[in-house]
Every structure is written in C-alpha cells, then in structure tokens.
Amino acid sequence: MRDKxxxxxxxFCEKAFSYxxxxxxxKEAADWLAKWLPEPNEFxxxxxxGAGTGLFTEHLIERFAHLEVSDAxxxxxxxxxxxxxxxxxxTRNAWTQQxxxxxxxxxxxxxxxxxxxxxxxxxxxxxxxxxEGGRILCGFFADPSLPExxxxxxxxxxxxxxxxxxxxxxxxxxxxNVKRIEVDTRRYNxxxxxxxxxxxxxxxxxxxxxxxxxxxxSLFRNYEARFSNDFGVYATWTFCxxxxxxx
Numbered sequence: 531m532r533d534k535x536x537x538x539x540x541x542f543c544e545k546a547f548s549y550x551x552x553x554x555x556x557k558e559a560a561d562w563l564a565k566w567l568p569e570p571n572e573f574x575x576x577x578x579x580g581a582g583t584g585l586f587t588e589h590l591i592e593r594f595a596h597l598e599v600s601d602a603x604x605x606x607x608x609x610x611x612x613x614x615x616x617x618x619x620x621t622r623n624a625w626t627q628q629x630x631x632x633x634x635x636x637x638x639x640x641x642x643x644x645x646x647x648x649x650x651x652x653x654x655x656x657x658x659x660x661x662e663g664g665r666i667l668c669g670f671f672a673d674p675s676l677p678e679x680x681x682x683x684x685x686x687x688x689x690x691x692x693x694x695x696x697x698x699x700x701x702x703x704x705x706x707n708v709k710r711i712e713v714d715t716r717r718y719n720x721x722x723x724x725x726x727x728x729x730x731x732x733x734x735x736x737x738x739x740x741x742x743x744x745x746x747x748s749l750f751r752n753y754e755a756r757f758s759n760d761f762g763v764y765a766t767w768t769f770c771x772x773x774x775x776x777x
Contacts, residue, residue: 545734546605549583552732555718556641557585559769562714563640563669564589566771571595573636577659579624580642584610586669587617594636600624624652631658636665643670644689649700657704657776664776665709672697672713672770678757679726679765682749689735694770701774709773716769719761723750726765 550557567589576594581587581601587610590597599614600622601607607619622628624639625646637656646652656666673691680691694713701708720726727750741749757763 543603543605545732546583546603546609549606549609549733550585552729553583553585554729555716555767556582556733558716559669559671559767560586560589560640562769563667563771566667566710566773567593567638568636568665569593573665575634575661576636576638577634579622579637579639579656581610582606582641584613586638586640587614590638591617625655627655628659632661634659634664635661636667638667640669641671643668644672644675644691649692649697650703653700653706653774654704657706660776662776666706666774667772668774669769669771672768674715674766675768676765678753679730682752682756691768697770697772701772707775707777709775711770711772714769715766717764717766719759719764721762723753723763726753726763 570593575596578599581599583606587599598618599610600620602623604621673693675691698708754763
C-alpha cells in the first residue's frame, strides 16, 4: 500500500508554529554547534541552510557581514523572521543543485543533514556554492541516535542514522576535507512514552508507516518496560558536529 503521509518537508512545514515547544534536543544541538563558529568577520558571506525556526540563526547574526537564512518551508522562515527579524531570507531546497555557484564563504546548517536522502550528492551541491577558501559547518544527529525506539520499531524509525565513518566518506568522496569532527551522546528524560512520542512528532519526524491504536499501545508498553527510569523514560541522541574545508 502506498504511504499517503506528507513528505518530510511538508511534515516540518505543518509543525512550524509548534516546533519550538518540542525542540529541546535541537536547541541544545544548535548551542553545542555554535561553539565551533568562526570569529566575527572572519568570513564575510554566510548561507544557512535549513534554518527552520531560527534556533541556530541567533548564533550567526553578529558574525557575518552578509547572512542569508533559507529553508524549504516558507512557514518555518516566517517563524524564523519573528526570532531574527530583518535578515535576508530565501526558500531553498538544500538537497538540490543551487543557482548561485561560488557565491558563499561559509555554509552552515543545524539538525538538517541527517534528513539528506543522498548525502554524497547533497555535499557536492553545497561544495559548488563555496568560494575559494570556503568552509562548511554542520551539526546533525548520527548513529547511535534513538537506539531505544529503533530496537522496538525494528527498522521503522523516523530516519536511518548514519555513522561518522559514513559521513566522512561522503565528505571525502566530493574532494572535500574534514577539518574536524566530534560526537556527543546525551540521554534525555521524558515523563512517559507518550510524551517522548509527542516531542518527536512535534518536530516533524514521522515513522515510515501509520500505526494502529493497538500497535501504538504496544509500543508504549514495550518502551516503558524496557527503558524506564526514575524520571519516566529515556531516549538517547548522538550529536555530531562537522567542519569541512575546500583545501
């Protein structure tokens, strides 16, 4: 049977005005990634891809003479503009070839790249945007992330998490260089499996098939039985930050 759920872009668009209420993990990932940003004015022109509601945009504003924030969802950009008004905005699909080659000194994204359908092709498109001496800084979720849920859903998790080795291979296959890479695995507590599930879907993540109510109840029971603690239940996320250079 054909999956009639909306695309990931549409799913994120639908969550634009409620995203921040659930994006605790994404906010911490953005703050962690920001520690690797360059000094102000070290690079002039910066393009942020997948800006979403602007959780990472806030860290970029004072660092670049020219900053463009972009996202595939116009609704997300509307919320981003409320957080960081007056910035140049543009709707862009980060997974496709862009029409402004060699226009940017610095490319960045936070909590985006894990959704790339083809990381090798995507990084090739991003490379084409860079001027000589340019850099890419991206933060994303890597393997192992949500191993608890993955073990229960048996392959029906929201995304196929990739290892750091696979990310490095995608970078190097494009003739790019890994300047530095680092991972940080963190455990988050949730009041119940239902609260965890709502937080996941509240940020636009969806599983690959719809679940019947009986299946959902079984999932919650299994999750609570196997991954409970004094706070309710827990889920593990692995953050990855990656800096890439042309030279």
